[in-house]
Amino acid sequence: MNAKPAIIHSSAAASSERDRLAAAVVSYGDAVGPFDALMRGYMMRTFAPWFADGACLQVGCAHGDQTSLLLERYDDLTVLEPDPTFIGHTRERLGDRAVFVEALLEDYETDRRFDTIVLSHVLEHVTDPVAALRRLGELLASDGRLYVVVPNAEAPSRRIAVKMGLFSHLEGLSAADEAAGHRRVYRLDTLQRDVAAAGLGAEHSGGILYKPLANFQFDALIGGPLISHDFMEACYALGQERPSECASIFVVAKAAT
Template identity: 65%
Template sequence: MSVSEQERLSAVVASYGEAYAPFDAKMRDYMMRAFEPHFRDGRCLQVGCAHGDQTSLLLDRFGEVTVVEGAPEFIASTRARVGDRARFVECLIEDYETDERYETILFAHVLEHVEDPVVAIRKLRSLLTPTGRLFLVVPNAEAASRRIAVKMGALSHLEALSPDDVAAGHRRVYRLDTLCRDTLEAGMKIAQTGGIFFKPLANFQLNELMGGPLVSEAFMEGCYQLGFEHPTFCASIYVVAEAG
């Protein structure tokens, strides 16, 4: 890992903090619901664990989970949460070497961080079994909330990096077509695409309002269901890919 990449990663860790974010936690639940019909039983690889919310959910679904994470702080936080139920490897995915192959690989909200997304996807392709599936999930440039931000003048255009994007270490913001482009360029076959959660408000607004009278559980479920009909307005977009 180069010094510059280590410095970027350390800055990202500092920006995440330990604060509980209700909307982020809810989105991880929604991801698992959306992906369940497409999961393959067998070994699971998670790339990037942050504070371990998604790792916990994957361990409830899969018998064997390996976590590749470049930040030792995130590994410590996740290990404190799940113990020895998962196997942890501290490195960037581009540097991960193993003879193991995986039926399911989850690469959720990481592709926007990496230096070369096509190189990263090719690496993941090499780690799949012949029947395995890769789940690529990224924040959506065309989310309804970002469209509103452009109309407000808070963003110059849909693919502009917001201050929060910069603080989180994002290098790019994807649309569904650009996510598909990078997946295909990496030599993968696309089995499924979609969006998760029709997003009318920004994260900070949802965090503030969730659980109250304005954003009820029924409202959240309605936004989740509407996302299947309007993926380009969703909070996150995804590709389910196979080695081909």
């Protein structure tokens, strides 16, 4: 594998976007929280029935938790990440087992086509989500699948936050959302709308993990007597029945034929 990430230089507009993302990275800290780490595993479990062999592209690696799980499944993994801090965190954990490309999706040009593309908790950050999805569709192999995951506006924890007055409506952005660089919050129908507008065909959709508490509340309680492994497993099972009340929602899409 490459010793250093390939760096693709960006336009002036894209450079401004990279600066915006670099500021947002500060809100993530030096490590992922317990809840987010568990969510990565639940995402992999959810998608396992549809994963296919071949080349995999991960768009956005953060601290590398999901990257490490993808490396358990894929020998041929390319990681596209615009922030050098996140690339550094991930390479420190995983070495050169993946090919790292430091670039925004908008600037990424390659002749390769991928059998699997994972876009997890990235679409809410981008300037133009439909254009981003359309570009990813162009990077898919003929039978490849794109896995799009975003936070869910309709999670019970978010409904409680609205009742508490923390923001005015379900699709409003909290201070934490804005600090993390989020531009929007999705419902399952609006996610499906953007996937369709990008010319992609949705094969599957649903939710991952019923979410009665906010992330910071889960982080404080996971591992103690109140949030056990069995409790989390029950939330995962319930989320399969009630996708609109999950922490994350997803669409598995293929390029339109």
